[in-house]
Amino acid sequence: THKIILDTDPGIDDAMAILFAEAHQDIELMALTTVFGNATIENGTRNALFLKEKFNCSYDVAQGASQPLERPPVGPTVIVHGETGFGHLHASEPQTAKADPRPAHQYIIDQLKAHPGEITLVAVGPLTNLALALQADPAITKLVKQVVIMGGAFGEHGHKGNVTPFAEANIHDDPHAADLVFTADWPVVIVGLDVTEESFFSSEYLDQLRDDAGEVGQFIHDVSRYYLEFYSEKIGLSGCHVHDPSAIAYVINPELFSLRLGPVRVVLDGCAEGMTLQKFTDRRHGYDEWEGKPKQSVAVDVDDASLLKLYRDTI
Numbered sequence: 001t002h003k004i005i006l007d008t009d010p011g012i013d014d015a016m017a018i019l020f021a022e023a024h025q026d027i028e029l030m031a032l033t034t035v036f037g038n039a040t041i042e043n044g045t046r047n048a049l050f051l052k053e054k055f056n057c058s059y060d061v062a063q064g065a066s067q068p069l070e071r072p073p074v075g076p077t078v079i080v081h082g083e084t085g086f087g088h089l090h091a092s093e094p095q096t097a098k099a100d101p102r103p104a105h106q107y108i109i110d111q112l113k114a115h116p117g118e119i120t121l122v123a124v125g126p127l128t129n130l131a132l133a134l135q136a137d138p139a140i141t142k143l144v145k146q147v148v149i150m151g152g153a154f155g156e157h158g159h160k161g162n163v164t165p166f167a168e169a170n171i172h173d174d175p176h177a178a179d180l181v182f183t184a185d186w187p188v189v190i191v192g193l194d195v196t197e198e199s200f201f202s203s204e205y206l207d208q209l210r211d212d213a214g215e216v217g218q219f220i221h222d223v224s225r226y227y228l229e230f231y232s233e234k235i236g237l238s239g240c241h242v243h244d245p246s247a248i249a250y251v252i253n254p255e256l257f258s259l260r261l262g263p264v265r266v267v268l269d270g271c272a273e274g275m276t277l278q279k280f281t282d283r284r285h286g287y288d289e290w291e292g293k294p295k296q297s298v299a300v301d302v303d304d305a306s307l308l309k310l311y312r313d314t315i
């Protein structure tokens, strides 16, 4: 089994990823560490605790960063995830579940030390908590099994973002944190929009989950209504892309993805703020900004039919 700590900004597709990880027998979901992003940190943490109680999950919850390392906060993505992060649903206050007293980055450091080489960090929100953990204890790079990230947009012929023409939301929310995480000497796999937008939950697929998958299927269906309204009104699609669950799918079955190796950097400001770049040829090397940076893996293709089947079978 894979022990994972899931760093998340729940979030509609975050909820889809959390329930996927919780349901799969090969994953031991140790904890959710929360971060600002789709919602405020308070709403994100309440959503994490709400799911824990609703579905009787045993994961810990540790609350993390409320704002980016350096850039001014962008603010919650109300148009995509609703006022409190779960669309039309509003998570009630938890009855008994409580967050761990430690901040998320300290929780991550402590768990990595307690289980050296065993934990996969999966991050599906802004990368602030991971960056804070690296700053507080750089030696954790040697304690992690791997780091799997949903974020960024790569593409050989021009980049395709979602919050700007060039940047994806999780990276744009905290570019400095992302650049630290990508250039640290630990094994990172980045699952960006190039592949998460290959997989699509159609409205029929989500109806089918509601009909076949009990309370969990019903919840995924209900929480996704607001998201589907956004997709239909703003993007003209009847369904939604499969962002955060794709990172969990990678942990379960990496063979579904093709990867490309090379150092990855983030544009920190200006008109391409939050843009992700990978250097994957040896042409004109010698730029200071790229020299000596570790090679990371970027997903460039996915078997989307198998991913959709894996998600459905698991839920």
Ligand code: BDR
Pocket (backbone or CB within 6 Å): 011, 012, 013, 014, 038, 077, 080, 124, 125, 150, 162, 168, 169, 170, 243, 244
């Ligand atoms: C990412 O941004 C958030 O809105 C989603 O939860 C996902 O993690 C997609 O760009």
Ligand code: CA
Pocket (backbone or CB within 6 Å): 008, 009, 010, 011, 013, 014, 037, 038, 124, 125, 244
């Ligand atoms: Ca997310």
